Amino acid sequence: MIFDCDGVLVDSERLANAVLADLLTRSGLPTTTDESIATYMGLSMTSCLGLAEGNLARPLPSDPLDRYHEAVFAAFDGELEAIPA
DSSP: OOOOOBTTTBOOHHHHHHHHHHHHHHTTOOOOHHHHHHHHTTSOHHHHHHHHHHHHTSOOSSOHHHHHHHHHHHHHHHHOOBOOO
């Protein structure tokens, strides 16, 4: 059984979108966290990266998915906080 605790125990969406926005900005597609939420939230990472590459009109630098996961897990480890009860 899988439980979705996002928004109940923790709120990782904003933090994950901040990481994505930073990755895209560093890749040449200036993106704010709010823009990332509005554009990419709810999409698979494959869809997000494909959409970003379409907006850039070129491929993202090598291993964007690996770089995203590495950065998001580091951010979760260092910054993710429980939602107050």
